[in-house]
Amino acid sequence: MNNKNKDKNLWYSGTISKLEKLIRLIKKSIYFAWHRHHFLIPPSAMKKYIKSFLIVLKRGGNVSNLYTNQKAYLKWIEDNKEIVEYKKFKYNPLISFIVPVYNVPKKLLDECINSLLEQSYENFEICICDDCSTNKETLDALKEYEKNSKIKIVYRKTNGMISKSSNDAVKIAKGEFIVLVDNDDTVEKDALYFIVEALNKDNNIDMIYSDEDKLDYNGKRLEPHFKPDYSPDTFMCLNYICHLTAIRKEIFDKLGGFRSRYDGAQDYDLFLRVTDITNNIYHIPKILYHWRHTKTSTSGYLGNKSYAYIAGKNALIDTLKRRKIDGIVYDNPKVSTYLVKYKHNNPKVSIIIPIKDKAKITRRCLESLYNITNYKNYEVIIIDNGSVEKETIDLLEFYKTKYKNFRVLRLECEFNYSYLNNEAVKICCGEYILFLNNDTEIIEKDWLDIMVGYGSQEHVGCVGIKLLFADKKVQHAGVVLGYGGVAGHIFVPYDRNDVGLFGRLSMPYNYTAVTAACMLIKKSKFLETNGFDEKLKVALNDVDLCLQILKKGYYNVCLSNVEMLHYESKSRGYEVTKEKQDRLKKESEYMRKKWGKILDDDKFFNKNNF
DSSP: OOHHHHHHHTTOOOOOOHHHHHHHHHHHHHHHIIIIITTOOOHHHHHHHHHHHHHHHHHSSSSOOTTTOHHHHHHHHHHTOOOOOOOOOSOOOOEEEEEEESSOOHHHHHHHHHHHHTOSSOOEEEEEEEOOOOOHHHHHHHHHHTTOTTEEEEEOSSOOHHHHHHHHHHHTOOOSEEEEOOTTOEEOTTHHHHHHHHHHHOTTOOEEEEEEEEEOTTSOEEEEEOOOSOOHHHHTTOOOOOSSEEEEHHHHHHHTSOOGGGTTSHHHHHHHHHHHHOOOEEEEEEEEEEEEOOTTSTTTOGGGGHHHHHHHHHHHHHHHHHTTOOEEEEEOSSSSSEEEEEOOOOOOEEEEEEEOSOHHHHHHHHHHHHHHOOOOOEEEEEEEOSOOOHHHHHHHHHHHHHOTTEEEEEOOSSOOHHHHHHHHHHHOOOSEEEEEOTTEEEOOTTHHHHHHHHHTSTTEEEEEEEEEOTTSBEEESOEEETSSSSEEESSTTOBTTOOOGGGTTSSEEEOSBOOTTEEEEEHHHHHHTTSSOTTOSSSSHHHHHHHHHHHTTOEEEEEEEEEEEEOTTTTTOOSOSHHHHHHHHHHHHHHHHHHGGGGGOOTTSOGGGO
16 A cells, blocks of 8 residues: 555545445444344333434444544534633643744744734743744744734744754743644634643643644645544554643753654654653643644645654654663554554463353364464463353363363353453463453464553553454444443444544554453453452443553553454344343443443543544
């Protein structure tokens, strides 16, 4: 795939015909009925199903089309206009806008500076550094700005490019925080107000970023980027933070500012170094910045500045060295982002697989596991929850005889997924645990090696991967709170080759939760949470575990660049009986009572995205 197509595919998977779209909508609506209500839709669930179906028809899928449909986005802007009730703050820090300028057209520079001067929060200054512009129009405009008391300008005698000019602008700044702005972009009038509002709630915040969108050549808004809260593993693949960003000046100075050798990705390099020394990073889920498309900007087409991509990669390589992390940075083959493969000391992994009969399904899982996986330091623990079929018993005996790393834990009890796995963890020998459904099939040889690499990172809790239905449609690529109830799988059933919104289906992303159909976690971290909640016998136990992990300060991550097949629920069946429906309702109510409002506000998937 050439770079141009890669960049196009970073955001969406292309144009489809009206007929294809209609067929896709019908398939997805059928999936909603099957997956969420399993075709037995009681009256109590009918309203929820109809609502889900209407969302599918309106948006063409389970993710908003606001990025690709400018008309829909302009309507969204109109529908979401906010009336701000301004309040006085106890803490009113001086904030310095940092604007490097070079040969920008007067019209665009005026729009930029005016958007800063019109801020509703008044304690700010604008620090401009002209990087030895040769354009008379630019220089004349700057002379006019010198008359404004809010504006300070320094002129470079030689062209130093963006890092040097930005650093020179910071040198004349007196603000407690600096806010980075490109000379042809614009900022919402309440941008500083919302930044200061956040700081008044928590004065320990060191870096703040907001959502953003773009301006086309005619000044119309398009392509919104509704971002997650701070997501360290996502950030190691993509500078999703970007604009608008405010940084505590003390930290900027401590780090030595921008570094010229990373020009083109100088902000990425800076942000990575900021995250070395602080986790006090705050996300404002509002579009406060408008990034202008130009023929040569990275907002218009990343390939226009391939040096920026290379600089970003080098910044990541430097970050791994600086953090003393053994890893390799390489190009994502699907999109213009990066991938990191973390090296490790080959720790032992205990793969725990619950079963009850269904020998054919289990055999396929075990054959793929033993024949395809290139990672060898593992043990397999089968939890036999009351199998009675001779074929299953014979299969287990065969594997016990053939492989020394194969064990069977027989538990004769009512099926309780949480209890079964907790008991298996008590006897496992591995430093890491991999919970795996028996209705899965391994299709990539290095899947476990990559998962262990991420699981071995100190900040990481649960690690999941992309799971595919038998027809290669997406079954799991992250779990989002509040989607379809307590939580739901996002991007279902997207095509395997669809890269997803901002590359979410082709690279690691931090999510609130991942499914335990294939979940890896360090055993010590699992025990920190006291394991699975045994009151959740079948459903939502993995979501609960992931929430407990987040509560402990770790991050969960879904590696959507790693794939496995999942023949969903073939072992236990769907929730088709009234008894099972009642149990699911009861477990959902238990989760609501246990976690409360947390379930309504997913920090890792912006609600405007669906």
